[in-house]
Amino acid sequence: MPEAKNMSYAEIQKRIKDMDAERAVLEAALQAKRGEEIKVLADAYAKKLQAGGFSISEGINALAPYDTTKARRSGVAPRPPREVETGTTYKNPETGETWIAGAKGRVVGWLQAQINAGKSAASFATDA
Secondary structure, three states: OOOHHHOOHHHHHHHHHHHHHHHHHHHHHHHHHHHHHHHHHHHHHHHHHHHOOOOHHHHHHHHHHHOOOOOOOOOOOOOOOOOOOOOOEEEOOOOOOEEEOOOOOOOOHHHHHHHHOOOOHHHHEOOO
16 A cells, blocks of 8 residues: 555545445444344353243343443423422512412412523522
């Protein structure tokens, strides 16, 4: 193989094209070998399981802790943390209305509007 600095532009382009084609062939061969290798390993493991009196599903379950891939989640985004604290009383400065935050349920409308406007829920908390 000639050294790149002694090659013309066209020769370098041709060499890159040839190497890309060779890479594609090698990657296909690698995937084929990978498939063959996993089949050999799976066959050996299945025989060991059967010899030990175990089912294939028991073997698969035993391998689960070794699986480093993360399970795919649905497209649902996690909920953001609540801005309010359970048991805290919040007071509407405009109307004097109070609301006590429960562990579950929605934040009262006027307080949620203030939070959405960028204000802190803590600024509406009362000491009572």
